[in-house]
Amino acid sequence: MRRKEKVYHKLKEICYDRLSLDELRNRLKIGFSAGDIADELGIARSNASRDLNSLHKEGEVIKITGKPVYFLDREFVEEVSGVMLEGEYLKFSSSKELFRNNIRHKGISNSKVRSEATKPSINPEVKSKVVSKDRLQPKFKVDLKNKPASEQGDYILANLIGNEGSLxxxxxxxxxxxxxxxxxxxxxxxxxxxxxxxxxxxxxxxxxxxxxxxxxxxxxxxxxxxxxxxxxxxxxxxxxxxxxxxxxxxxxxxxxxxxxxxxxxxxxxxxxxxxxxxxxxxxxxxxxxxxxxxxxxxxxxxxxxxxxxxxxxxxxxxxxxxxxxxxxxxxxxxPLSERPLKERLRLIKIFFQEEAARMNATVKVTREVLRALLLYNCPGNIGQLKSDIQLCCARAFLDHLSGNEPVIKIGLDRLSSHVKEGILKIEDNRVEVRKVLKHIGDKFIVNANSDLGEGKEHVSLVEGFDNIYETLERQMVELETKGIQQQEINRLLSADIDIFFKRFLNKFKDKETAKEEELEKIVDKEIIEVAKEMLVLAEEELDRELESRILFGLAMHLSATLERIEVGKEINNPHLDEIKANHKKEFIVANKMVNLLETKVGINVPRDEVGFIAMFLYSGLEEGEEQGKVGIVVITHGSAAATSMADVANTLLNVDHAVGVDMPLERSPEEILEIVKGVVNDVEQGKGILLLVDMGSLITFGEILSKELKIPIRTVDLVSTPMVLEATRKAVFTEVTLDELAETVEDMSSFSGRLGVNKLGESETGQEEKVILAVCMTGQGSAIKLKKLITESIPLIKEKKIKVLTISINRLEKDKDYINQIMEEKDVLAIVGTFDPQVKEVPFISLQSLLARQGIKELQNLIKAKITVVNQENKEANEIYDRIEDTFNHYLKFVNPRLVLTVIKDLISKLEVSLNIRLDKEVKVGLIMHLGCTIERLIKGEEIEISEEELIEIDRIKEENKEEIKIIANKIGNIEDEFNIKFPLSELAYVMKIIKYN
CATH class of the missing domain: 3.40.50.300 (P-loop containing nucleotide triphosphate hydrolases)
Known part of the structure; x- marks a missing residue:
């Protein structure tokens, strides 16, 4: 039961248990406050207040204003008084007003006393989430033909939006x-x-x-x-x-x-x-x-x-x-377009109310947003309206989380472009819109606290700042809890810092003329003045004018920096080497700015802070001609998966960059390839294309199209929504290259232990991930350049998806076993660089040898030797899969053979990871054949005949492998959902038998 339901039922319970009609009439007890309910349930008073006010708006409770505000259960009052309350008049200034003689003018009409309590209903789209099902069922039978219209409102259909209008x-x-x-x-x-x-x-x-x-x-x-x-x-x-x-x-x-x-x-x-x-x-x-x-x-x-x-x-x-x-x-x-705007507004309010309840927060919607939602073309009708509202709330919720704002604000910037177009229709509909919105002020607020009202001023410019340190710390903790090593954490955080600064400065992009008084509300005036002097120095040194919005960002950043230094917290910039290498001029100027800061405030500032200051200087550059971005194309089997993942990424990031291409199972790969070719041509901006695919023949598309279109293309398989989101985010908000982006996204694959993937995407080798280690004494920046040298010199590295991991000498000094840790998890082909870490099992190739081209040839030969065996095994695996599919085509009548093969192969990959095993080729073939026939048999409702001996053996397997069978049951759930079947425990045990005992 949700909290709101608990609040409602508790109010009803104590009204019936503790109140009488005489007490209400004589004002001995006029109801219960939010504090009373909070004490009864052990919840926060603000939460109880929010839920009671929401229930009042829905017509479930009566509100008696004053200090404190009291609430009564509507059904209780109607039952003990014998009068019916009209839904829109449920707010009174006192109990005296509630029960005075001229009560009908306030909204209570005389009616016959109910012999048994009927249950008032609210709009079903809200009520289905608030009221339990049994409350919708009256205890007596009613002849609807003879029931007055005023009493028919007790029924669910009579409370449908539009029941007195378009419906x-x-x-x-x-x-x-x-x-x-x-x-x-x-x-x-x-x-x-x-x-x-x-x-x-x-x-x-x-x-x-x-x-x-x-x-x-x-x-x-x-x-x-x-x-x-x-x-x-x-x-x-x-x-x-x-x-x-x-x-x-x-x-x-x-x-x-x-x-x-x-x-x-x-x-x-x-x-x-x-x-x-x-x-x-x-x-x-x-x-x-x-x-x-x-x-x-x-x-x-x-x-x-x-x-x-x-x-x-x-x-x-x-x-x-x-x-x-x-x-x-x-x-x-x-359709929605034929329904009156007042009904559409009621739907909009309810959908926002549902989202506010889901997010457990107050939502403030501007009048302009309501206008757009009222007028935009919505061909998907109510379903699309609800979806568009959910999407704009999701966008705002991300900022709500990062900014720690108590109010989720929905402005035009949160709407999708097709929704914003509704504003263009305002001239033709101004009179009707004004009429519909006449009772709404500048903002519409749902699920607000009692302290919040529609007249409350908007939140100031600088409210909810989330400084860079808190962001890094939070992400650091999340990554550490996932067991990611420090070097990888630093790499991931480095890529995200650029995004943070661009977004942080963009918060002030439209506020350049804002008064400094607003900034002084949270930043000391002394720090603001120091920030001004630092920027004057920067403009003189760089010989260019900086945007005024940088003052706001820099002042707030300095405030957070000084607070951190005073309490002894460490300042660490994982981006420092790259800033020094790529933004030398800004780094030198930032160093001078930090010296000025130290003179002014009398505090020693760590050198890592210089890198952060430099980022304000180059992140704040006025954007010139827009640079091209890596194109993101998502391709999956099925009718909607790819487009859905692309839509989610675009919506959450408020961009229009990722493109989804769905491949229905009845379409041939050749047809889809032609479609993808057109998409790639459309989205290519000069920096290449990243194809994110699920499996099978789709993995070959990148190589085919790259040769035909002469466009750099990288392919990453086993795509997921988080993968698409991360790829789109980095493609749009950073200057990442195609290769860098592909390597970042490959790291996200949840199947780190999955089968090695051949060029047709069918993985059967069970080989460890192949890597080359690039080690440099001069730091991470040099190692990155070395990585670029060998990947550009040896195309085979990209083609065979061999990763080049960069390591600084500092990292090895801190953890001497770091390379051994990598070797336990990955197949290290070679170590290259300026420093030989003396690993006996792995050949070392020096930088001098690489530059002389001899080392390039040596490294290329090492790679070719490693992959020859793999290619042969992959070829054999593809031939086996073709034969299995041919067999399925002949014997399976109720299911799509290709789909069956696809989902079973996916299951096997997941089981290998979850059970930490490597299955032999013969075992996989047997498992695929068994599961394919089992799926067909379960759909047809057939039961397998099991002998007594087999039954005893299955019982033994179940007893010995309880945890493993639980894992199998969990992973096989996708197949059950796909075909609407249920695997009995005996079948799961049989799968375990094939895996473990064959």
Whole structure:
């Protein structure tokens, strides 16, 4: 139960337990405060206050203003007083006002006393998350035909947004369809994607329970006909079930969804995808209430259920006329564009309220955002509206976390570009928008504390600064807890510091004329003056004018620096060597600025701080002609995965850089390759393309396109959403090269122990990751240059995805076993550089030898020798996979053979990592064949015949391998979700047997 529900139930409980009507009338006790509820539940008063105010807005509780504010359960007051409260008038200045004689003018109308308490409802999109299901069920039966309209609001459908407006007719139709004697009317719901057809059907089900047309436990069974549209026999077997022997492999009888929906509602979504023979089979059920399972030829089965179907298509063109004639009730839900703006505003408010509850924070939405959301073109209707609001909240939430701001502010900058276009329509809709927003001030606030109001001024310019040290410390802790070594942590943090400074300075980009008085609220005036002098010095030395916004950033940074020095905290800049090497002039000037700072404040400043000051100087340069970025293209099998990952990355980073290309399983690789070719040409900006792919033939696309288009392309496989997000972030916000970006993203692969990958992407060698170590005495910067030298001189390094790890002599002095640690995890081919660390097992090639080209040849020969064996094994593995797929094509009838092979190979990779094992080729082949046949068998509902001896052996395996079987069950869950099946424990044990005992 969520906190808000607990607050609601606790208020209800203590109202019934501790209050009476006389006490309320005589003002002996006028309710309970947020503090009372907080004490009862042991939660913060502010949280109780927030939830009670939210429940008041939803019409669940009465609010009596004053000091303190008191709350009463609405249902309790209505029941003990015998009067009905109108939902919009639930706020009173005192209990006297609540119960005075002219009470109806304040919103309470006389009504008959309820013999039993009916339950008032709020909008279902909010209430479903707040109120438990049993509260929606009245304790008595009501004849809706004779119930006054004022009392029909107790029912869930009557509280749907638009029930008295654009959906009035539809609500009446739905009510009529449910209560029509004897068992209701079968219904067809029409409407485009996103209008809420599924929810409307669910509300009809809940209405049927409320009016006792259905029992409390009546099922609502939902089935999307599109899921099995390509396999009509499987679709019909899912829907109607099948008899034993109905088809090959049907060894036992299986119930269908129709039987599971008995005495309830069967919801058939996308019914236009139901084949004609399926529609004809429903004729008999609709006409007679009888049906037969597939394969049954004699006895009919009697069934009592109500069918609600939905489609986005025109029924005349997509459904048999003989079928539509049997559906007496047709309800058409209008698109969002045809609904009035006041309804759209109510939806917007509710969606923001849901997000505020999810984030557990106050959300402040500007009037301009509301205008844009009211007017933008929203072809995805309510579903898209909700999604767009979620996305803008997600963007704001990231800044809320990093800035530690108490309020999440939603301005136009948080909206996607297509939503912002709504502002352009304001001139044509100004009068209507003004009317709809007349009760809303400059900002709309949801789930605010009692201390926050709509009249509260906006947060000042500099509120919520998150200094660089806190950012680095937080990320450092996160990386250390993941077991990442210090050198790798420094490398990752170095890449992120540039992003921090650019974003930090951009916070002040539109505030260059802001008054210094705002800055003085959190930074001492003395520090501001020192910052000014430091910038004057920098402008003279650099002979250029710096942006005024740098003053704000530098002053706040200096304040954090001095505080840190005073309390003895270390200042460490992992970016220092690169700053010295790449920004020499700015570093020299920053050194002089730090000397000035030390003179002014009388404190010794660590030299690492010089690097941070230098970053203000080069990060603050006015941007000239925009430089090209590495293009990001995501390609995956399936119908939506790639585009979804790209959309998430673009949305969270507020950019439009990553591009997703989906590869439906029915499309050939050749077709997709042509599509990708066009995408690569479109997104290439002169710095190359990074392809992020999942598996299989997609891994070869980069090499093919690079040769054909003459464009540098790198490919990284086993793509994930975090990988796409990180690649896009670094491509957009840093000056990273294609090779640097590819290496960074490769490090993120969650399958660090997965099989080695060949050029066709099918990994079978189990080889350790191959690396070359570049070691230099002069520091990390020199090692990086050495890395560039060998990667540019030997193309084979990039082609075979061999990593070059850079190591400074300082790192080796601190940890003499560092190279040995690397060798335990990776296959070190060679060590190159200016310093020989004397590792006997690994050849060393000096820098002088590399520059003389002799060392380049030697290193190239080492690499070729290592990969020859691997290539041969990879070739054999590909041939085996081809034979397995051919076998599956012949024997598997209910599933896509290629999909089965793909998901099983993915499972094996995950199991090798999680179980820390390496499986032999023969074991993998046996496991693939067994699991492929098992998936088909489970879909068909067949059970494997196990002898008594095998049963005893399986029990032993289960007992000896409990933890391993838990891991297998967890990893195999993706296959269960993909095919809607469940592996029994005996099957998991059999998988364990193949892995461990073969």
């Amino acid at each position: 009035k007719t539809q609500v009446q139709q739905a009510q009529a369809a449910i209560i029509y004697p004897p068992n209701g009317l079968h219904t067809l719901i029409l409407g485009p994607t996103g209008v809420g057809k599924t929810m409307f059907a669910e509300l009809m089900h809940r209405f049927a329970i409320e009016t006792e047309r259905l029992t409390n436990d009546a099922p609502f069974v939902s089935f999307n006909c599109a899921d099995y549209a390509n396999n009509p026999q499987l679709l019909l077997s899912q829907l109607f079930g099948y008899a034993k022997g109905a088809f090959t492999g049907a060894k036992r009888e299986k119930d269908g969804l129709i039987e599971k929906a008995e005495d309830g509602i069967l919801f058939l979504d996308e019914i236009h995808r139901l084949p004609p023979e399926g529609q004809e089979m429903l004729f008999y059920l609709i006409d007679k209430g009888l049906y037969r399972k597939l394969g049954e030829t004699e006895a009919d089965r009697k069934i009592n259920l109500l069918i609600i179907a939905a489609t986005t298509e025109s029924p005349e063109s997509s459904l048999l006329r003989t079928f539509t004639r049997r559906i007496p009730m047709v309800i058409e839900l209008p």
